[in-house]
Amino acid sequence: MREWWSKVSQALHRRRGFDDDLSEEMRAHLDLITDENMERGMAPDEARASARRHFGNLMTTQENTREAWQFPRFETVLQDIRYGLRGIRNAPAFSLAVILTLALGIGANTAIFSVVYSVLLRPLPYPHGERLVRLGESAAQASGIAVTWVNFQHWRAESTAFEDMGAATGADFTLTGRGDAVIVHAMLVTPSIFQLTAMTPVLGRLFTDAEDKPGAAPTVVITPEFWQSRLGGDRNVIGESLELNGTLYEIIGVLRPAAKYLWRSTDAFLPLGRAQNPAARRSDHRSIRGLGLLKRGATAAEATANLDAIMRRLAQSDPGPEDDHRSYVAYLAEETTGRDLRTTLLILMGAVGLVLVIACANVVSLLLVRSTARAREIAVRVAIGAGRARLARQLLTENLVLALIGGALGLLVAAWCLRTLIFIGPRDIPRLTGATLDLPVLLFATTISAAVGLLAGLAPILNAGRVDLTTTLKEGSPTSGAGRGGQAFRSTLVVAEIAMTLVLAFGSGLLIRSLVAAQSADPGFDAHHLLAVELQLPRSRYFSDDSVRDYYERLSQNLRAEPGVQDVGLVMCPPGAGDCGDIWYSFLEKPTPTRDDVPLSLFNIVDHNYFRAAGMHIIAGRAFTEADRAGSVPVTIIDEELTRHVFGNPQLAIGKHLKVGGPYVDGPTLEIVGVVADVSQMSLDDPHEPAFYYPFSQKPDSAMVVMMRTSADPAHSTSAARRAVSAVDRNVPIQSLRTAEDWLGATLERRRFATLLLGLFGSLAIVLASVGIYGVLNYWVIARQKEIAIRLAVGAPRSAILRWTGFHATRLAAMGIALGAIGAWGASRWLKSLVFGVSADSPAMMLLAGAAVIAFAAVAASLPVWRAVQTDPVRNLHEA
Amino acid sequence: MSTVDDLCKSLEFLQGTLEVLILRSLHAAPNHAYGISQFLERQSDYAFAVDNGSLYPALQRLLQRRWITSQWKTSPNGRRAKYYRLTPLGRRQLLAEKSKWMRFVEAMSRVLAPER
Numbered sequence: 001m002r003e004w005w006s007k008v009s010q011a012l013h014r015r016r017g018f019d020d021d022l023s024e025e026m027r028a029h030l031d032l033i034t035d036e037n038m039e040r041g042m043a044p045d046e047a048r049a050s051a052r053r054h055f056g057n058l059m060t061t062q063e064n065t066r067e068a069w070q071f072p073r074f075e076t077v078l079q080d081i082r083y084g085l086r087g088i089r090n091a092p093a094f095s096l097a098v099i100l101t102l103a104l105g106i107g108a109n110t111a112i113f114s115v116v117y118s119v120l121l122r123p124l125p126y127p128h129g130e131r132l133v134r135l136g137e138s139a140a141q142a143s144g145i146a147v148t149w150v151n152f153q154h155w156r157a158e159s160t161a162f163e164d165m166g167a168a169t170g171a172d173f174t175l176t177g178r179g180d181a182v183i184v185h186a187m188l189v190t191p192s193i194f195q196l197t198a199m200t201p202v203l204g205r206l207f208t209d210a211e212d213k214p215g216a217a218p219t220v221v222i223t224p225e226f227w228q229s230r231l232g233g234d235r236n237v238i239g240e241s242l243e244l245n246g247t248l249y250e251i252i253g254v255l256r257p258a259a260k261y262l263w264r265s266t267d268a269f270l271p272l273g274r275a276q277n278p279a280a281r282r283s284d285h286r287s288i289r290g291l292g293l294l295k296r297g298a299t300a301a302e303a304t305a306n307l308d309a310i311m312r313r314l315a316q317s318d319p320g321p322e323d324d325h326r327s328y329v330a331y332l333a334e335e336t337t338g339r340d341l342r343t344t345l346l347i348l349m350g351a352v353g354l355v356l357v358i359a360c361a362n363v364v365s366l367l368l369v370r371s372t373a374r375a376r377e378i379a380v381r382v383a384i385g386a387g388r389a390r391l392a393r394q395l396l397t398e399n400l401v402l403a404l405i406g407g408a409l410g411l412l413v414a415a416w417c418l419r420t421l422i423f424i425g426p427r428d429i430p431r432l433t434g435a436t437l438d439l440p441v442l443l444f445a446t447t448i449s450a451a452v453g454l455l456a457g458l459a460p461i462l463n464a465g466r467v468d469l470t471t472t473l474k475e476g477s478p479t480s481g482a483g484r485g486g487q488a489f490r491s492t493l494v495v496a497e498i499a500m501t502l503v504l505a506f507g508s509g510l511l512i513r514s515l516v517a518a519q520s521a522d523p524g525f526d527a528h529h530l531l532a533v534e535l536q537l538p539r540s541r542y543f544s545d546d547s548v549r550d551y552y553e554r555l556s557q558n559l560r561a562e563p564g565v566q567d568v569g570l571v572m573c574p575p576g577a578g579d580c581g582d583i584w585y586s587f588l589e590k591p592t593p594t595r596d597d598v599p600l601s602l603f604n605i606v607d608h609n610y611f612r613a614a615g616m617h618i619i620a621g622r623a624f625t626e627a628d629r630a631g632s633v634p635v636t637i638i639d640e641e642l643t644r645h646v647f648g649n650p651q652l653a654i655g656k657h658l659k660v661g662g663p664y665v666d667g668p669t670l671e672i673v674g675v676v677a678d679v680s681q682m683s684l685d686d687p688h689e690p691a692f693y694y695p696f697s698q699k700p701d702s703a704m705v706v707m708m709r710t711s712a713d714p715a716h717s718t719s720a721a722r723r724a725v726s727a728v729d730r731n732v733p734i735q736s737l738r739t740a741e742d743w744l745g746a747t748l749e750r751r752r753f754a755t756l757l758l759g760l761f762g763s764l765a766i767v768l769a770s771v772g773i774y775g776v777l778n779y780w781v782i783a784r785q786k787e788i789a790i791r792l793a794v795g796a797p798r799s800a801i802l803r804w805t806g807f808h809a810t811r812l813a814a815m816g817i818a819l820g821a822i823g824a825w826g827a828s829r830w831l832k833s834l835v836f837g838v839s840a841d842s843p844a845m846m847l848l849a850g851a852a853v854i855a856f857a858a859v860a861a862s863l864p865v866w867r868a869v870q871t872d873p874v875r876n877l878h879e880a
Numbered sequence: 881m882s883t884v885d886d887l888c889k890s891l892e893f894l895q896g897t898l899e900v901l902i903l904r905s906l907h908a909a910p911n912h913a914y915g916i917s918q919f920l921e922r923q924s925d926y927a928f929a930v931d932n933g934s935l936y937p938a939l940q941r942l943l944q945r946r947w948i949t950s951q952w953k954t955s956p957n958g959r960r961a962k963y964y965r966l967t968p969l970g971r972r973q974l975l976a977e978k979s980k981w982m983r984f985v986e987a988m989s990r991v992l993a994p995e996r
Binding site: 021022024025026028029031032033035055056057060061062064065067068 | 912913914931932933934936937938939940941944955957959960961962
């Protein structure tokens with residue numbers, strides 16, 4: 001490459017030197033012949049003239065020699081580029097239109113691609129990240145659930161498909177003895193996790209297999225973030241101790257800062273095996289996540305088969321309640337992204353791709369118009385001997401120059417878009433913030449620019465190849481060359497643009513409608529003026545159920561006493577917080593389901609004030625009361641969704657009994673005392689899932705969310721809440737403090753993001769397509785102005801002209817709409833997973849999108865049609 | 881294309897022959913373009929007429945392939961001229977080309993000879 005460039009620059013520098021040298025050499029040549037002629041006795045003038053004759057054509061010789069000289073091809077390319085640049089200067093409006101269109105199309109595509117690349121395609125930042133898999137168990141009702149420690153041990157020892165295997169689980173500890181109590185987010189891991197995720201110590205060491213056994217001395221490896229923020233980056237911490245939940249753990253190492261944690265942000269790593277009960281059974285789940293490194297060449301499917309065989313063997317040798325469980329193996333790269341996000345991003349990529357195609361169609365039609373206007377110039381070139389290949393190369397170079405300028409500008413657009421995308425993008429998209437315009441993205445941008453240049457450039461060239469010399473040169477009118485073929489091709493472009501725009505308009509319409517539906521969806525409770533304080537009681541201080549009950553009772557009372565607080569309730573998992581756990585269930589009064597058909601339900605814990613405080617409606621029966629106490633009959637309240645399938649009428653559920661765990665797993669039997677309205681537990685735009693509620697008094701939990709109903713803006717009550725929490729016990733940390741609306745609103749972040757982008761692409765498409773329609777129709781009218789003038793002159797009424805041009809425009813629009821409807825129908829299947837509150841193939845939405853596109857097309861077409869109708873026959877025919 | 885006066889008598893160069901002939905002419909001694917054309921015409925008993933429109937591009941091609949080099953020098957009669965000289969690479973090339981052409985000529989004449 002460098003050698004090539006040095007040749008080029010040398011060539012450029014030497015170009016003038018070469019010409020001078022050659023002229024001098026030829027002059028010397030002539031002198032030599034002249035000398036000889038004079039020696040033969042000729043007069044000087046005659047001698048020189050004869051030498052000239054003898055030498056031959058000086059110019060041809062010089063030109064042929066230069067051609068033989070270095071980089072003639074390169075020289076002509078440079079010439080074409082210069083010519084192209086001159087063309088841009090000569091037709092600034094045309095060039096600006098092309099460049100801006102391309103910059104928008106390429107810029108939007110590059111920005112989205114860099115997101116897709118960063119989120120979906122970029123390899124995981126671990127050695128052999130492509131072979132890392134997540135391991136779990138799968139049962140009839142759920143796949144990818146946690147693996148039990150016992151099963152994991154068997155897998156690790158007996159499987160043949162893996163190079164290495166590790167396991168991890170998250171746990172929060174309360175750190176005491178160093179100022180205020182703080183929550184420490186820890187991961188319990190097997191030592192192999194460090195190798196699998198390339199974590200190394202910067203100080204001290206990591207734990208060994210011996211330290212990962214029950215009964216080993218407690219050790220902890222801390223992260224550099226925790227070391228800096230909590231321990232002041234003190235290099236002498238190795239050997240010191242951390243008091244976690246009342247136990248002293250020896251700090252044996254600090255991780256290197258570059259480490260990338262596989263799961264959440266983590267403060268400390270503890271050995272997982274040490275925390276296991278040696279007497280645990282094969283069915284004792286403790287939400288352990290497995291991580292495996294496949295052997296080179298092994299696939300996830302092979303690994304699944306391998307682990308399934310082990311599970312079947314274990315079912316024989318160590319039978320238990322979960323003998324039907326099999327394994328779950330999924331590539332980590334796909335797993336971290338998640339299916340929904342993958343679909344969303346691919347849909348966005350497809351949409352922005354369509355925008356690019358529309359932009360291309362516009363550019364092609366612009367180039368066609370221009371090349372028609374240049375038909376005469378091209379004909380002249382052909383007439384004076386330009387070869388077809390040479391001509392094609394020149395036109396292609398010109399278009400490439402345009403496309404590359406557009407691409408370069410597109411990169412600027414992309415850089416700006418990307419910054420905005422990352423800024424407005426939802427926080428929960430993994431690796432979004434890592435999106436940059438790096439090498440693969442630049443390659444992508446260059447490739448699409450070049451491809452667009454070539455594709456857009458090819459059409460006019462094919463057209464130019466067909467230039468009919470004689471007619472073009474003779475007629476010399478600007479519309480010559482606008483033959484039937486060229487016009488048909490441009491019409492096809494318009495039809496395609498309308499079709500693609502309809503698809504995009506339909507898609508973005510669906511998403512906007514879904515967003516509106518989701519935003520106005522009834523969350524099932526009153527989210528206004530509700531403040532949520534998330535707490536986690538340190539287990540070392542609140543070990544007994546009574547102490548937990550007592551703490552929350554005192555806190556509730558204190559909060560109630562605060563001015564502006566109307567009501568206070570407790571809930572484990574507030575609406576919008578997602579899944580706090582699900583479990584099998586059955587009803588004693590209903591037929592016993594078979595083992596594979598035991599249904600799952602979410603469960604939640606609330607105190608007797610919660611439904612009232614949150615504004616949730618009791619549909620049948622009663623709410624929890626103070627009478628539901630630790631020793632009284634175990635009761636539950638179920639939600640509407642749960643009654644719907646089984647009982648039909650909510651009233652029928654009262655007094656029946658819910659068996660937690662279903663018929664085959666141990667669990668308490670609860671009497672149903674009430675039915676409560678559904679709430680948006682996962683998010684506003686997810687279908688309701690069945691749920692049942694435990695009374696807090698009968699199943700206290702140390703991690704609860706205190707919901708405060710305030711009389712004014714809940715933001716004013718945050719400091720009161722902090723004060724009250726700290727007044728009851730300053731060793732209890734607040735995990736989070738935000739309004740219920742924030743909890744709920746956060747669940748729509750992704751939907752807003754996708755809708756905003758698709759809406760943007762849809763509007764961009766409509767604008768581009770309108771410009772395209774205008775351009776083509778306008779040209780169609782200009783090319784027919786003379787014909788129209790003649791028609792008018794021989795007595796056609798203007799309404800006939802209107803009908804004629806209007807019919808042409810309408811025909812194109814109708815074809816485009818028909819094609820687009822088919823495309824939109826196809827796209828709707830793809831969009832199904834993103835659509836909420838409206839059916840994906842909604843005919844109303846199709847009509848609306850069609851109407852919008854037609855309206856824009858009509859506006860774009862009206863100007864050319866008006867121009868056609870207003871044609872002045874006298875002036876037009878005189879001019880011609 | 882030839883501009884030599886006795887156009888009808890002179891032979892056209894076959895494709896690729898001019899270059900090997902130039903190499904041959906430089907084998908004797910470095911020479912300038914006019915000298916090369918004179919050498920070739922004289923050696924062929926004026927059967928070949930060298931056209932400058934072909935000679936100069938051919939020289940350029942040989943320079944590009946690094947078979948010859950050029951240098952400005954003063955000729956014996958006091959004129960400055962650009963002299964071409966064979967490079968070792970060109971010398972090897974000449975040998976290869978020469979044997980190729982000899983075989984070609986032999987084969988041609990064997991086929992074209994009237995009786996045998």
